[in-house]
Amino acid sequence: MxxxxxxxxxxxxxxxxxxxxxxxxxxxxxxxxxxxxxxxxxxxxxxxxxxxxxxxxxxxxxxxxxxxCVSVRVCVAEFKWTKSLKRQWKLGQDILGARLPTSPSSEQYDLFKSYLATRHENGGMTDMSVLDYAMMIEDTHVDTMVLEYRSKGPDSFITGIGQGPLLGVALTDQLCDGLSMVYSFYDPDFDGIGLGTYMILDHIVRAQKLGLPYVYLGYWVDGSPKMTYKVRFKPQEHLGPDGWAKVD
Structure with a gap:
């Protein structure tokens, strides 16, 4: 066989x-x-x-x-809402994340390119074409979702979908024990709220509602300023030689 x-x-x-x-x-x-x-x-x-x-x-x-490079996951049930994170969450209450199928769009691609040009100008993804982006979204054999973030509209309480321009996108895998944020990007010119922080908080709240214990944030890189934001979300566990260990 x-x-x-x-x-x-x-x-x-x-x-x-x-x-x-x-x-x-x-x-x-x-x-x-x-x-x-x-x-x-x-x-x-x-x-x-x-x-x-x-x-x-x-x-x-x-x-x-x-x-x-250290793998990091947030402990959802014990998550600590600091004053700063509470403020960020409150500022984002007019923004709604809608779970959609893994289908790329030209609006997503335009936002993706704008984000890279502002935040990762010299990164390895800056030359990605529309087809490359479509493959990033669609080429998956696992339980994957796309979350689109937009401002709430008058019908959002019925449709569950925001209205207006696209503000952020998260490509996320649902695992047996958590949500894994594969890649996310957002409007770099949006004022008044840290969209990246808000999107992580939204994943933590979603995981809580789903009864999932973790949100996986990928790698924290000691010594890299690009990765310092990940340590804000506590308590979290880091993967070491002896397995996952809590860091508070």
Missing amino acids: TRHPTEHPQFYLTAPAACPYLEGKQERKVFTHLIGKHAPTLNDVLTHGGFRRSQNIAYRPACEDCRA
């Missing part, structure tokens, strides 16, 4: 490349494919082991002389 190859995933190692987070460092990644009927289960297992998803690839750092 021939079994589906995803029951026994094969792992590969990338060649060294310049690290996007720490100057002067080289990065390597170990990766495997997430395809077929076993992809959701494999995605759960690998995420618990510190992997991240990009389209149908699961990867994690495998750098020889650096351990700066």
Whole structure:
């Protein structure tokens, strides 16, 4: 009997490349494919082991002389609402996140390009075409959702969908024990609220309502200013050599 190859995933190692987070460092990644009927289960297992998803690839750092990348997940049930986070949440109460199928749109792509041009001008995603973006959204064999954030309209309490211009987008996987924020972007010119912070808070509230214990935020990179925002959401657990450990 021939079994589906995803029951026994094969792992590969990338060649060294310049690290996007720490100057002067080289990065390597170990990766495997997430395809077929076993992809959701494999995605759960690998995420618990510190992997991240990009389209149908699961990867994690495998750098020889650096351990700066640390997997982070927020402990939802014990989440601490600081004064600052409460203020951010209150400021965003006129914004509604609507769960949609994984279908890309030109409006999403325009916002994506605007976000990259402002926040990640020299990043590796700046040259992504419309087709590349569509693949990022659609190419998945796991339980994935798109959350679109817009201002509430007069009919939002009925439709559950905001109105007006698109303010933010989150591509999110639903795991057996949490929500994993695969990628998110937002209007860099929107005033009055930190949309990135609000979107994470929205995921924490969603996970609470779903009875899921964690929100996975990807990697916190010690020494990278780009990643300092992740430590605001406490308590959280970091993945180390002995497994997940709480950091308060």
